[in-house]
Amino acid sequence: MVRPLVFCLVQNKHQANEWEQRNYEALGPLLPPSTSDRDWINEGFITELNRRDDHDHLPAWKRYLYYITPFLAAATLGAYWLYLILRVLFVLSAQRQYKAFFPMAWTFIAIEILVAVPMFLHLFWAMFIWKRRRRPQLRLVGDDVPTVDVLITCCNEDVDLLFDTIHATCEVDYPRDRFRVLVLDDGNSTKLRNAVSMLQDTYPNLFYRSRKKFPGVPHHFKAGNLNFGVQETKYLPGGQAHFLAALDADSKHHSFSICDGNLTCFK
Numbered sequence: 001m002v003r004p005l006v007f008c009l010v011q012n013k014h015q016a017n018e019w020e021q022r023n024y025e026a027l028g029p030l031l032p033p034s035t036s037d038r039d040w041i042n043e044g045f046i047t048e049l050n051r052r053d054d055h056d057h058l059p060a061w062k063r064y065l066y067y068i069t070p071f072l073a074a075a076t077l078g079a080y081w082l083y084l085i086l087r088v089l090f091v092l093s094a095q096r097q098y099k100a101f102f103p104m105a106w107t108f109i110a111i112e113i114l115v116a117v118p119m120f121l122h123l124f125w126a127m128f129i130w131k132r133r134r135r136p137q138l139r140l141v142g143d144d145v146p147t148v149d150v151l152i153t154c155c156n157e158d159v160d161l162l163f164d165t166i167h168a169t170c171e172v173d174y175p176r177d178r179f180r181v182l183v184l185d186d187g188n189s190t191k192l193r194n195a196v197s198m199l200q201d202t203y204p205n206l207f208y209r210s211r212k213k214f215p216g217v218p219h220h221f222k223a224g225n226l227n228f229g230v231q232e233t234k235y236l237p238g239g240q241a242h243f244l245a246a247l248d249a250d251s252k253h254h255s256f257s258i259c260d261g262n263l264t265c266f267k
Contacts, residue, residue, distance in 0.1 A: 073123040074127055080116060091106065145178050146243055147178050147180075150180065153229070154183065156187035162192060166183060166199060176203075180233075182208075182236075
């Protein structure tokens with residue numbers, strides 16, 4: 001009885017692999033061309049600006065102070081344990097002196113230990129941050145760059161706030177024909193729709209989308225809005241982009257966000 005069962009499992013797995021391969025071959029032409037097989041650095045499309053990507057917001061003295069964090073964490077743990085030990089010794093000494101039992105003192109000690117457990121765990125892991133950060137700051141250059149779809153999720157936020165975010169996103173220093181901006185309005189605001197329509201004359205790569213919500217059907221809030229936006233990119237001119245970037249309504253970013261890869265991007 002075991003052999004036929006094993007044979008069926010192997011056969012079903014083989015059929016599933018065949019179906020997966022057929023689906024990939026059928027959907028392959030619909031997918032955007034891959035960017036992972038290109039040597040972007042040797043082709044001159046990626047340049048290294050600095051050997052550290054945090055040099056502009058982390059001064060050298062803060063970096064060196066960060067390196068002594070494990071020693072500070074160990075000292076903090078030692079001091080706290082010394083304090084607890086002294087607390088216990090003093091309570092025991094008082095009980096011997098007065099020949100009485102102090103239940104409230106032991107209760108306070110137990111509470112202090114329980115409250116300190118999260119701090120102990122945090123400091124314990126902080127003692128192991130020895131590995132240094134070795135990530136250079138890179139930037140895409142030129143016009144032959146991967147395509148990006150920027151999704152801005154919103155729901156009944158102030159239109160002026162959204163207008164600033166949309167305008168800043170459309171003005172990023174990236175080839176205009178290589179990225180698109182989708183405003184995903186979960187509040188179906190007529191005012192926002194009209195504002196985006198006015199901006200589309202200046203930014204042809206700007207799009208407005210709002211999904212339909214049906215009573216009694218879960219819409220999953222922001223996650224559902226993002227999934228809706230991902231699906232909508234398939235129907236835009238040129239299909240889906242190589243990368244997706246997600247922004248909130250109040251996101252603040254600088255002009256090189258896409259070139260530096262500082263947006264929340266996923267392939």
